[in-house]
């Protein structure tokens with residue numbers, strides 16, 4: 001697992017070269033944002049190296065490559081470390097029937113951990129503000145660090161091979177497109193995230209992009225043209 005210290009608040013952990021999880025520093029310890037897969041030990045070791053306890057786990061969405069270490073983390077960290085996610089994605093993960101606009105659903109693994117706290121747009125998670133960004137999944141959210149305008153965008157954008165919106169096949173990483181359930185909504189959400197004028201864009205798949213607004217604009221233009 002590759003570890004990059006991106007800002008004083010943000011550490012990126014990259015598993016297998018293509019899936020990211022994040023540790024966000026708060027005054028009381030660390031927030032894990034997304035968990036990658038089979039990465040519980042590595043996330044805990046990275047937190048230990050930062051010298052701070054993991055206080056909570058917040059999820060952008062319920063796909064397997066973002067919640068894949070959740071059960072193992074719950075086992076290792078215990079129930080005092082709450083899991084936060086949106087109600088919509090939690091319901092899909094729990095196997096409830098939820099209407100999807102397009103045929104695609106992406107991978108929703110069977111996991112036993114249920115969220116302890118329901119996230120809604122506008123909620124605060126320490127220095128992070130929860131921002132609605134449905135489209136990739138029905139309950140997808142992004143997190144804006146209002147201390148330095150870092151946007152943790154989950155799969156609302158991908159940056160592997162350049163900044164793109166996975167509303168259409170993007171290469172070399174078409175997997176995010178294959179899991180995007182509402183392509184039109186994904187473009188609208190990407191545009192709403194761009195309006196936040198982030199200083200740093202980090203995502204589920206691909207490297208961090210500094211001063212990302214022009215690249216986000218170009219991605220929105222390409223996605224609208226392809227729609």
Ligand SMILES: [Zn+2]
Nearest residue numbers: 063106155179
């Ligand atoms: Zn996804």
